[in-house]
Amino acid sequence: MPDIAQLEQMYGPLAKHSDYKVGKTISYLTTEGERRRGEIIWVCQAGDVVGMHCPLQYLVAVGNGGFPDVITQTDILPDV
Numbered sequence: 001m002p003d004i005a006q007l008e009q010m011y012g013p014l015a016k017h018s019d020y021k022v023g024k025t026i027s028y029l030t031t032e033g034e035r036r037r038g039e040i041i042w043v044c045q046a047g048d049v050v051g052m053h054c055p056l057q058y059l060v061a062v063g064n065g066g067f068p069d070v071i072t073q074t075d076i077l078p079d080v
Protein backbone atom coordinates (compact mmCIF):
# COMPACT_ATOMS: atom_id res chain seq x y z
CA MET A 1 0.00 0.00 0.00
CA PRO A 2 1.31 3.50 -0.79
CA ASP A 3 2.48 5.67 2.09
CA ILE A 4 0.91 9.00 3.03
CA ALA A 5 3.28 11.07 0.87
CA GLN A 6 2.54 8.92 -2.19
CA LEU A 7 -1.23 9.09 -1.62
CA GLU A 8 -1.09 12.86 -1.26
CA GLN A 9 0.97 13.17 -4.45
CA MET A 10 -1.47 10.97 -6.41
CA TYR A 11 -4.80 12.19 -4.99
CA GLY A 12 -4.16 15.59 -3.42
CA PRO A 13 -4.36 16.67 0.20
CA LEU A 14 -6.28 14.60 2.73
CA ALA A 15 -9.72 16.12 3.37
CA LYS A 16 -9.83 17.88 6.73
CA HIS A 17 -13.52 17.18 7.29
CA SER A 18 -15.36 13.96 6.41
CA ASP A 19 -17.94 11.69 8.00
CA TYR A 20 -15.65 8.67 7.64
CA LYS A 21 -11.90 8.62 8.34
CA VAL A 22 -8.87 6.76 7.02
CA GLY A 23 -8.71 3.28 8.55
CA LYS A 24 -12.50 2.86 8.90
CA THR A 25 -13.98 -0.28 7.34
CA ILE A 26 -17.19 0.46 5.45
CA SER A 27 -19.78 -1.28 3.28
CA TYR A 28 -20.74 0.42 0.03
CA LEU A 29 -22.27 -0.04 -3.41
CA THR A 30 -20.16 0.13 -6.56
CA THR A 31 -21.41 1.94 -9.66
CA GLU A 32 -22.47 -1.51 -10.94
CA GLY A 33 -24.62 -2.03 -7.84
CA GLU A 34 -22.31 -4.61 -6.25
CA ARG A 35 -22.11 -4.54 -2.45
CA ARG A 36 -18.52 -4.45 -1.16
CA ARG A 37 -16.68 -3.96 2.09
CA GLY A 38 -13.26 -2.38 2.45
CA GLU A 39 -11.00 -0.03 4.38
CA ILE A 40 -10.74 3.68 3.61
CA ILE A 41 -7.14 4.47 2.66
CA TRP A 42 -7.58 8.15 1.65
CA VAL A 43 -10.22 10.88 1.65
CA CYS A 44 -9.94 13.29 -1.29
CA GLN A 45 -11.24 16.77 -0.59
CA ALA A 46 -13.92 18.25 -2.82
CA GLY A 47 -12.80 20.70 -5.46
CA ASP A 48 -12.76 21.70 -9.10
CA VAL A 49 -10.93 19.57 -11.66
CA VAL A 50 -10.75 20.82 -15.25
CA GLY A 51 -13.69 23.15 -14.63
CA MET A 52 -15.93 20.46 -13.11
CA HIS A 53 -16.85 20.17 -9.44
CA CYS A 54 -15.84 16.87 -7.83
CA PRO A 55 -17.40 15.94 -4.48
CA LEU A 56 -15.48 14.57 -1.53
CA GLN A 57 -14.37 11.05 -2.45
CA TYR A 58 -13.22 8.04 -0.46
CA LEU A 59 -10.54 5.65 -1.75
CA VAL A 60 -11.33 2.18 -0.45
CA ALA A 61 -8.93 -0.78 -0.53
CA VAL A 62 -10.61 -4.01 -1.54
CA GLY A 63 -9.41 -7.54 -0.86
CA ASN A 64 -8.05 -8.23 -4.34
CA GLY A 65 -5.10 -5.84 -3.88
CA GLY A 66 -5.86 -3.99 -7.13
CA PHE A 67 -6.72 -0.34 -7.58
CA PRO A 68 -8.85 1.13 -4.80
CA ASP A 69 -12.53 1.84 -5.39
CA VAL A 70 -13.40 5.53 -5.54
CA ILE A 71 -16.74 6.21 -3.89
CA THR A 72 -18.78 9.16 -2.66
CA GLN A 73 -20.72 9.64 0.56
CA THR A 74 -23.97 8.48 -1.07
CA ASP A 75 -22.40 5.09 -1.98
CA ILE A 76 -21.77 4.19 1.67
CA LEU A 77 -24.26 1.82 3.29
CA PRO A 78 -25.28 2.25 6.92
CA ASP A 79 -23.89 -0.16 9.50
CA VAL A 80 -26.46 -2.66 10.66
